[in-house]
Amino acid sequence: MAIIKPFKAVRASRDKVALVSSKSYETYTPAELGAKLDFNPYTFLHVVNPDYKYLQEVSTERRFQLVQNRYADFKRNKIFNQDTIPAFYIYERIDANNTFCGIIGATSIDDYLNNVIKKHEGTIHKRERLFEKYLKIIGFNAEPVLLTFRDDETLKEIINQEKAKNPEYEFSTTDKMLHKLWVVSDENITQNITKAFAKIEALYIADGHHRTASSALLAKDLASENENHNGTEAYNYFMSYLIPESQLKISEFNRFVKDLNGLSVNEFLEKLSLHFVIHNRGQLIYFPDKKHHFSMYLNGEFYSLYLKEDEYTFTNALSKLDSEILFRTVLEPILGVKDLTNNDRVGHSDNKKDVISIKTKVDSGLYTVGFSLTAVTIVELKEIADANLKMPPKTTYIQPKLRSGLTVYEF
The missing domain is CATH 3.30.1760 (Conserved hypothetical protein from pyrococcus furiosus pfu- 392566-001, domain 2)
Incomplete structure (x- = not known):
């Protein structure tokens, strides 16, 4: 059984989300990255590239601390706010050729360690440790791991019912994609989503093997430092985007x-x-x-x-x-x-x-x-x-x- 929980996401307001969210910074050319950072004060790229404004090289650990500082600035300036009620987040992305729709939730580290979450790629231990250090310093994860699962009629029905409502977000991006997000915080519905995933015997990592492995290392590290550890702490989970396998494009x-x-x-x-x-x-x-x-x-x-x-x-x-x-x-x-x-x-x-x-x-x-x-x-x-x-x-x-x-x- 797969353990998937709602969580209180930190996210941008409706009027700023199109400006805040970004593609992974590795996908931008230097010119594109510079333009985004120069002309968009709200882009999340300012958080993950905090040394840009200093125009100088900084140590790895210092850079990680700057990321945490910039993230705190975004929260302090109300660019980011945390939801008050745990929720699942139905996210749909549409382009000229494809529609992808799934659920963003908190996924169990134990499931990863117990092979309920299955892997198809190897990982490099040095990269795992570096990203674990990054996560430990910054204290958040801003890009979900992509997981896939066998198509499930119960989850499909829940998603379709929620999509009939007005989305919290609906915006287009310059790569000609339409993005929609629904916040699902009704306790009865979130429990039904959790119960539906509990009947699914396996999840598969589609993208994000190193991020998942690093989250597992971090959970072990933080648990050893917490004398009151009980397994319910947020570090025992990682953020994932769960999508039916029929929608995955390889x-x-x-x-x-x-x-x-x-x-x-x-x-x-x-x-x-x-x-x-x-x-x-x-x-x-x-x-x-x-x-x-x-x-x-x-x-x-x-x-x-x-x-x-x-x-x-x-x-x-x-x-x-x-x-x-x-x-x-x-x-x-x-x-x-x-x-x-x-x-x-x-x-x-x-x-x-x-x-x-x-x-x-x-x-x-x-x-x-x-x-x-x-x-x-x-x-x-x-x-x-x-x-x-x-x-x-x-x-x-x-x-x-x-x-x-x-x-x-x-x-």
Whole structure:
């Protein structure tokens, strides 16, 4: 069973929310970030980039303290106010192609530790510790972890009933997205939401593995420091956006390598032929549309690669994943790529941004060869997580991407 609770969010007033909430700061170019910070005094980016106004480098710990100070300023100036009644927050994001709608709530750390909340990516311990330190100093979380769950009729009905009411927020952003948020504070309804999630046997992290792991480290740390710890404290939970799996959108990541590991084009193709049926498509842009089919762009030409399944051994859910197949048959044995995490020979891009990036990045000379894969399915993601396996890095690009500062969870 999954434990999901309402909480008292800290959030902006209706008249300021469009100015306050922002995309994750990593998604902005330096020019975009500078413009936002220069011309919007309300943007949450001022909180997460507090050293901008000082125009100088500061230590990591000092920067974290400045974040906490700027957040306190936002509360002091009534840009942020905390709700007085615990609530769930139904959030809907609409763009030209997709509608995403789910529930923002407080999710149990124990569920994460007990594998009720399942993982499909590995995490880097150094990053976990750094973000735990950040959370401990600032005392809040402003961007929910994206969790998904099997579609549930009870939750669907509750969401639809609440959406029939006027939303608390309704605003558009410059990326042409419409955002709506409903505050659900009626105790009977919040209890029904909690009861509905209690019947769901598993939740799956779609995006936010490091944030979740860091929250778990923080909970353990704060519990050890609290002699009156009883398990009900806010640090025993983390903020999440829970969305039905039917609404989750998973796109593929392309793979790029800067060189052929000393091989000529013909030598490389000869080695590929051990595991793949190869067709030269010339200038015809080819995208794979079946599992275990790959597109390759090399030396100005497209190739289709079809896995010879009698030459490859499937042992578990991970071995069936196309990104793992590419690693086991091409990247590691032929191109000499041993580690995908920190390797300046390897690059990635998601097809959401550029449907022909496999060609443009190679033609630019930045890379020598590029590979395009089919997208991971929700079934594959769950199979990997259920088996306690971990996908290779940069295997999935998952939407929706969430805004920062829309709701803030304090602990």
